[in-house]
Amino acid sequence: MNGNEKIRKATTHISQNEVLIFERSSAGKKAYMLPPLDVPDVDPAKLLGELAREDLGHMPEVSEIEIIRHYTRLSTWNYAVDHGMYPLGSCTMKYNARVNETVARLPGLAEAHPYQPERISQGALLIMKLLSEQLLEITGMDAITLQPAAGAHGELTGILMVRACLESRGNPRKKILIPDSAHGTNPATAAMVGYSVENLKSNAAGMVDIPSLEAQVNEDVAALMLTNPNTLGVFEREIHKIAEILHRKGALLYMDGANMNALVGKVRPGDFGADVMHLNLHKTFSTPHGGGGPGSGPVACKKILDPFLPAPVIVTKADGTLGFEYNRPQSIGRVRMFYGNFGMHVRALAYIMANGPDGLRQTTEDAVLNANYVRKGLEDAYELPYKTPTMHEVVFSDRRQTAKGIKTGDIAKRLIDYGFHPYTVSFPLVVPGALMIEPTESESKASLDLFIEAMKDIAEEVEQNPEIILEAPHNTRISRLDETTAARKPILRWKPQS
């Protein structure tokens, strides 16, 4: 009896032993066969002298099938949204539709080279232009860059634009305001752009406290970085007022678009006063997120910030063809080689066009409905610290479970045994012991029920059999890791045994 009998989900983690590829190595094996040398042999030592490297270090010497098997086996140890529910709050781990992949693999797109002349890149340019237009329609903004490689890079780009704009008005200002519920990347971004960070407290409803904001906004404040809905999943209902307070003092409103999955087709940040924002195509627009990436973090802005967008921007030329405009004297400069992660632009456009306006709106409604279904299903088993209505995600706390010595991290480990990826642990920081759950629209009622049942069973185990949770996971290749020692004394590379 190990407590697994009641687990109904079919997939457990495939368990097998796999040594490192270095340990599989045997001298002389190789996975390649080169044709005979048909050019004069060159002695590197003659060209480079003592800089020529003779000892190549320890490289694994293995055959082709050994390489394939090694990495295929490792890939079976991953947990992905293609395996099951991945309710990692704030990450929007939605299904990456296969139609995106089909389109991205069309030879004309997959084999396009960024150095192709513009006249034979018109299709690729059109995709970027169409995506730009769709994203502007969705956000209610005026101008956009697709260059940034992911969310935090988008933040950096956006705040650099804010700084450039304020500098052009004569004073870059000193501070950025950031709510205590924000993603950690926000203060990091502000610091990278040379601003000091000032914390903004949330009120009892989990929203920006308007009187505090009014007291803190002055001529030193460059911008407020705000996520809406915020990391508690709560929509900032007074967002118009927030924007007005900032604008009155000449400060700008930056919107972190991490939670756009709650807004697409319903509300446009451009209409509620945001001046600049980033989108995460790998969250909201279904391009791969995490190991499969890469990400993509377009930045959209109002007209006032348009001159400062990274160069180049896509334009329609006099002869009607598309091209890149580099002559942008006030631009913050290029932020990414070529034109960003183009493959993700293709996938995001495929997602938008496959759904259409009504489909996108439905997606948003389903994402919010699913999160509220989970909230309702679990509110008797776990403490809900903020009772304010929430949108696409819900944050519980481990307050009831800590009485039995069980913390959010322990519950997350046990959830792995039930076949689910853990929710987000210990974030946002405004909730001590947070369990942050975002099911996305991808889950059916049946899979949500399975998840709710698993979480309730775990809450029951906390009362009846806390040991099983403290030692979880039990169904994985290896059980509980010593994360503290791994952080304090990390072993970062393999070394041959002497």
Added chain:
Amino acid sequence: MAYPADYKYTKEHEWLKVEGNTGTIGITDHAQESLGDIVFVELPKVGTEIIAGKTFGTVESVKAVSDLFAPVTGTVTEINEALNTAPEQVNKDAHAAWMIKVELKDPSEANQLLSVGDYEKFVAEEGGH
């Protein structure tokens, strides 16, 4: 763990021990308890001026990175080098594992901080935050 009666406390969960012109600063047992296992402590260099209410360093646990806030204004005279290699000392005994010593600009500034009774009350009201 009992909070020493001769220390002063902040709402950001730092403690201060004053001896003449020298202040010794660390984080409270409540702070280490809510942070979880501490893996890294980043402290200022000797000679740095710290300002009451502003950050002077960070403490990183398996859960999160948190700022350290200066309880008082002063100049750093010594840092606890042992925490570089053994940050777990803070988890073991937070009230003994001091982080920095400062030469106080104004020793009377400490009077504005919380007494042990006030701090215990504050922690109880905050409910484990």
